[in-house]
Amino acid sequence: MAETPAGTSPALTERQRQIAAAARALLDAEGPEGLTMRRVADALGIKAPSLYKHVPDKTALELLVVAEGFVEVAEALEAATVSAPDPLAALAKAYRDYAIAHPHLYRLMNYQPLRRDLLPDGVEERAAMPLLKAVGHDGDRARALWAFAHGMVSLEIDGRFPPDADLPAAWAAGLRTFVQELRS
Amino acid sequence: MAETPAGTSPALTERQRQIAAAARALLDAEGPEGLTMRRVADALGIKAPSLYKHVPDKTALELLVVAEGFVEVAEALEAATVSAPDPLAALAKAYRDYAIAHPHLYRLMNYQPLRRDLLPDGVEERAAMPLLKAVGHDGDRARALWAFAHGMVSLEIDGRFPPDADLPAAWAAGLRTFVQELRS
DNA sequence: ATTGACAGGCTAACGTTGTTAGCCTACGGT
């Protein structure tokens, strides 16, 4: 058991990175049903119980994947907002694009309480930065925008909108306010 | 096997209503982990396999509960918006109140694709009506508002906002736009 | 009055899941 001071990033071993990669691949390819201990172990050529030598339990394994997802999202949002004519629209588009591209991962990341204590430090903040910046460092409005985007994306991913819904129009309707208020 | 014309509400049997009630109670009290076939059967004094004489599988059982939830939400929203000075704020508050009061049910209803074909007719539409009315029968804005509310509520339920976040202020920031636009 | 269908319970069992216990082996440091 490596000594890991509470509140510090654990620094993954090679095996843990392999596990995370295998899990990620399975999740992307087959969804949450495909993400089982035995399947992950199979992908690495070992048996399921051996995973527990590297990871305390399944939720910790999932967290490895989630952490990876947060970094990716952060990178995508940063890349999208840097020098964009309309940063807010670009941000929204990038957020949605990522979710649509990786719906299973998006659910794993956002459809449940987040074990922040087990997440590497700063990961979440980094992902939130582009949002805060785009919205003028107003926490309340940032949270409102996040909620709107998350709501739109999750409802779309889960097919909850009627098939004839004009989602771009709905996005526009929702974003209008934020843009407006920024200009005032 | 009762003949149930496709697309028509099945009309529950007494036993099915009992099953739904037991499931609902378990879900409210213990969350999704508590909602198992055996636990539901126990609550009714029967064995798990007997449930399958009344319900095809677990997701159908869950759908009984979900349908009940939709009716309750619809009633709550209708009651809240009737003769409210600020219908939109009242609607938002009622929506949140329901979700906060029944978080497990809210997740079951809204965190996954919805099997509309197995849901009694009109249930979903009825729940959507107060929203549409409050927003001036503009579908795009209605969906944007729904997404915002769902995002706020689900992120709150899952503890995703920082503990010091001022959620009422975030709600206000998000709702401002809708109110504004209505007045114009 | 007898029959027979069927509704609705039961037990036994299967396959899959996460997880634990306990064993074995190879390697690296004292």
Add this chain to the structure above:
DNA sequence: ACCGTAGGCTAACAACGTTAGCCTGTCAAT
């Protein structure tokens, strides 16, 4: 030369959803 530890393994458990097959009571039709 030792020995601890990292990291595999097999066997097994409990809980889950679900199926097969049986049995009994009720009730309608002959």
